[in-house]
Amino acid sequence: MSADQPREGRIPDGSSFLPGGFRFSDVPTEEIDRLEAELVPLADSVRALVDATIRSTVDLDEIRRARAEVDAVTARLRAAQMEGPAGVHFNAEGKAWHWGNAAVGARNAVAPPMPVRRDPDGVTRADVELGAAYEGPPGKVHGGVTALLLDHLMGVTASDGSRPTMTGTLTIRYERATPLGTVHLEGRIRGEEGVKVFVEALVLDDEARVCVRAEGVFVVPRWARQFAGLPEESGD
Structure with missing residues (x-):
């Protein structure tokens, strides 16, 4: 043993x-x-x-x-x-x-927790229940919590089940307050360039209204590039 x-x-x-x-x-x-x-x-x-x-x-x-x-x-x-x-x-x-x-x-x-699934259409999705511990404005989810969940979901999306990636940049636009309760996240890869993976994601409320949009650049770290078939010296 x-x-x-x-x-x-x-x-x-x-x-x-x-x-x-x-x-x-x-x-x-x-x-x-x-x-x-x-x-x-x-x-x-x-x-x-x-x-x-x-x-x-x-x-x-x-x-x-x-x-x-x-x-x-x-x-x-x-x-x-x-x-x-x-x-x-x-x-x-x-x-x-x-x-x-x-x-x-x-x-x-x-x-929360947040189980992430990769659906046949290539979109990663997660359904999350956010209660009192995640409150920011009264009755609404703290913006930092949605940022945390998006960062994780987008990292899983970029990794695509085959490579580790790290957050390079993350841009978030809050379109409406996210109500406490069940929220839904979706992420998709929009492109790749060398060691960089470009990802978009959404947070939706239980009525399918978009509350938060995010764009991010995720990077395959140097130590993992050989496993992903990428030159170790490429990119930052």
Whole structure:
């Protein structure tokens, strides 16, 4: 058994580092799926706790009791933890996991979360539920939150399932306030030039009205260009 494989239900922490901070972990996909089945519900519960913390109107004595209970649970989880960030892992079967990602991290209660799919028409799409924790103006989504979600969706779009890309530039135009609730994102590649990928994306409300438009240039990083069949010295 590899040192990366979990024993007695322990969480793998990947020890083979690659350029860009990616980690190869010799952990079977079946084991990662088993762990996520336990870890995702915990993040869901914490996400619900955040929402309840914002909107609760219980009396202050109950607030104090709840705080003590939350502190006790936090101490239990701190008893054994990884050092530093969660990082991005992948295994020999092509399974990738980024449990700490701010937009889609399966273990990150800050993430909405946002599962991204690539449809047959070549458009990447995501449906996201944004509640009280993502509010900016009253009843509306904070503009920084839509920027975060667009940046991630557009990065997935540019990567096209075959290459890593990093955000070069991101231009956002807010056309109307995005209401809290279910929002829809769409992204498409509009062109490529060497190591650069040009992407457009939208945020739509639940009535299919465009709330936010974005354009971005995403770049294949130097360390990954050989894998994408690009000259390492091309572009910036």
